[in-house]
Amino acid sequence: DQQVKQNSPSLSVQEGRISILNCDYTNSMFDYFLWYKKYPAEGPTFLISISSIKDKNEDGRFTVFLNKSAKHLSLHIVPSQPGDSAVYFCAASHSGTYKYIFGTGTRLKVLA
Amino acid sequence: DGGITQSPKYLFRKEGQNVTLSCEQNLNHDAMYWYRQDPGQGLRLIYYSQIVNDFQKGDIAEGYSVSREKKESFPLTVTSAQKNPTAFYLCASNLSGENGELFFGEGSRLTVL
Numbered sequence: 287d288q289q290v291k292q293n294s295p296s297l298s299v300q301e302g303r304i305s306i307l308n309c310d311y312t313n314s315m316f317d318y319f320l321w322y323k324k325y326p327a328e329g330p331t332f333l334i335s336i337s338s339i340k341d342k343n344e345d346g347r348f349t350v351f352l353n354k355s356a357k358h359l360s361l362h363i364v365p366s367q368p369g370d371s372a373v374y375f376c377a378a379s380h381s382g383t384y385k386y387i388f389g390t391g392t393r394l395k396v397l398a
Numbered sequence: 399d400g401g402i403t404q405s406p407k408y409l410f411r412k413e414g415q416n417v418t419l420s421c422e423q424n425l426n427h428d429a430m431y432w433y434r435q436d437p438g439q440g441l442r443l444i445y446y447s448q449i450v451n452d453f454q455k456g457d458i459a460e461g462y463s464v465s466r467e468k469k470e471s472f473p474l475t476v477t478s479a480q481k482n483p484t485a486f487y488l489c490a491s492n493l494s495g496e497n498g499e500l501f502f503g504e505g506s507r508l509t510v511l
Contacts, residue, residue: 295438318497329402329488329502330441337497375440379497384429384448385456386490386500390440 289313290378292389300397305363307392309376312357316378316387321350321361324373324391333374334361366396400425404489404503411476411483411510419474419506421489430472431490431500434458441488447472476508484510 291310299305309319317338322330336343336350336359343350349362363370373391402423411417421430429448433441433456443456447466461480466472472491476483486507490500 292440320499322500322502327486327505327507329404329490329504331502332499335499377441377500381497384446384454385443386431387443388433388441390438 288390289316290376290387290389292374292376292392294392295390296393296395298395298397299366301368302365305361305366305370305394305396307361307363307374307376307394309359309361309389310357311359311378313378313380313387314357315380317381318379319350319352319359320377320379320386321348322375322377322388323370324375330375363394366394368396368398370394371396402489402491402501402503404487404506407504407506409506409508411508413510414478416475416477417483417508419476419487419489419508421472421474421503422470423472423489423491423501423503424470425491425493425501426469427491427493427501428469429492429494430466432456432462432464432472432474433488433490435486435488435505444474444487483508 320335321333324330377388379386405420431446432444445464447453463475489503
């Protein structure tokens with residue numbers, strides 16, 4: 287049972303345009319969400335997070351939107367840069383469990 | 399510098415052998431985690447530990463064992479009972495175990511020959 291789903295395995299975007307990565311979850315108890323970026327053979331690096339008490343969080347070129355009623359979150363990257371090409375994972379947790387559940391990842395390719 | 403150190407980065411083993419992956423952190427974090435990454439399957443949780451001398455099974459604990467004798471260390475043993483051990487293994491930690499950023503190590507690639 288995949289509690290966190292990233293239904294698009296890959297995405298290609300032109301440099302300078304917006305990249306939108308999507309993530310869906312099924313467990314309504316999740317109250318904290320994170321996005322990570324990962325290069326091959328390296329550990330993931332944290333990008334941005336959002337608590338369920340918010341519906342938007344912004345950090346530079348990265349914005350995360352949370353729609354609790356739809357159990358959906360998205361990561362917007364604007365403008366996209368070639369260095370953004372990587373695999374992006376969303377993750378979710380709920381207070382008191384200490385467990386972080388990750389999605390399957392979306393490979394973003396930013397074309398120069 | 400503070401961080402998480404995993405070793406070895408690459409490891410080869412023969413079928414039927416146990417192997418232990420090391421994970422050490424100097425971030426003074428309470429919680430530590432082991433994940434496994436396979437192509438197309440994202441990161442799957444193997445074991446996690448909230449405090450010293452305590453740990454819980456994740457979603458795919460079968461064939462693995464861990465210990466948490468020290469706050470800084472959370473080694474993972476891949477036993478011969480693990481049917482598909484070839485994978486990329488990631489160790490992570492965070493401060494309180496509750497909502498907060500997970501910090502990851504660089505990973506260990508295990509290949510079973």
